[in-house]
Amino acid sequence: MSLYKKELIFIKTRWIVMIIIMIGLAILTVSIKDTLVNLINMPAVQEQLKNIPKGLQSQIQKISDFSYYSYSQWFDKTFIEIAAVLAIIFSFSAFSKEIEDRTIYILHGRSTRLEIFSAKIFWGIIACVISVLAGGLVYLAVADMLKYDLPVSQALIWTIRTVFGTVFLYSIGIFFSLILKDQIRAILADLAVFVGIYVLGIFAQTRFLGLFDYMGSIDVLRGSGVGVIQIVILSLLSFLLLGFTYFKFKNMDI
């Protein structure tokens, strides 16, 4: 039981809230699809659409296709945005709060540094993975219930990509939580890095570093797979980052 019980108690409320938000938004996004398409098809809106660039126009027209709608309104939008928020919410306070509040003294000595680190990381990763899976799978289930045509493989590929992407973002959050020893600075550093990753995905030369582009890629609509190489690289990077963070924790003064 040990520290795992304590960490579960401490993450429980945030976890429940984030799952409710994730599931709620997944249900909402599927449910408003027809309303949104009807809105776009209104003559007045169609008239306005003529004034916007052709590329954007065609994208909006494609929204009636449910796969494209799922990509543009959920898997490449709200889903990965919440995933990034999850990574921040579950990581920023993991070490910084214990150090800031000096409650780390309750844990140290009574547990080894590896036990403290493992218990925190364990529940953080589990919370990220389950919350993301809930968002992806509930979206798929509701789509199926409402008889929308969304290939299961597409939804699963986006979901799996987002799971691994979120764990990597969580690892970044854990690193800042320990190194900065300050909750606010940890959140700001997370946001700065996440925005940086997003910006990298915009430019052609650095697109391969755009994690969010990978997580919610349009390539999935064109038959692209889960991307085993990317998953291996993301897993390796997450592992190395967490390993490095543990090394810092093991050698730091408390």
Add this chain to the structure above:
Amino acid sequence: MEKAVEVYKLTKVYDNKVKALDEISFVIPSGSIFAILGPNGAGKTTTLKSILGLIKPTSGKVTTLGIEPFPDGVKDASFVPEEKEMYQWITVSKMVDIFSSFAPNFSIDKFKKFADKFELTMDRKIGELSQGNRTKLYMSLAFSQNVSLYVLDEPTWGLDPVMRKHVLDTIREMAIDGKTVIYSSHILSEVEEVCDGMVILKSGKIVYTGTVDDLKDKTGNDLSDAFINLTKDGEKK
């Protein structure tokens, strides 16, 4: 003499280049009540943290209960830090539940006895407790662990005289049971009352090692005067 703690030429320089300890050496015998004294900034807390493996020595060596305590600490020790901070939003009983799940050799029966003695209210949130009650809770949790070494940093801070007496009595009982207690305090009368041996630190260096009685014999003063003489600026021993 069996050694509970051995500190040998311990130096600690923090990242900001502040030298908190400068080659200090001393031995704490098992089963003793040992005080670490000194004015603010003398290095008392750094010494306690080194003994517990909370900080990494820059040089020198610390052996606590036969092991090098850094980085993993000493499971057979219980620590009460200067800042008795706990998780504010949980109740006292939840805190006990959580603490008992990971603290080695924790006895819930023992805790109940301390909770009665210290008049703790179990259903109150920790954030609502006064500084004194937080200290009492922290002490009760630490004392309810059956370990060989208790390290107490300012253990009676914020306590009224009755509770302070309870704490000092408990410390004495622990020593009778063969436990080692390391004790840091600004209240010299307490030290005089309970401690067998002590070190006095000043600016990271030891200015006195020995017993309270020896110090009083040597200086011919009471403990307060001796302490002031040893730690005042420009004074060397």
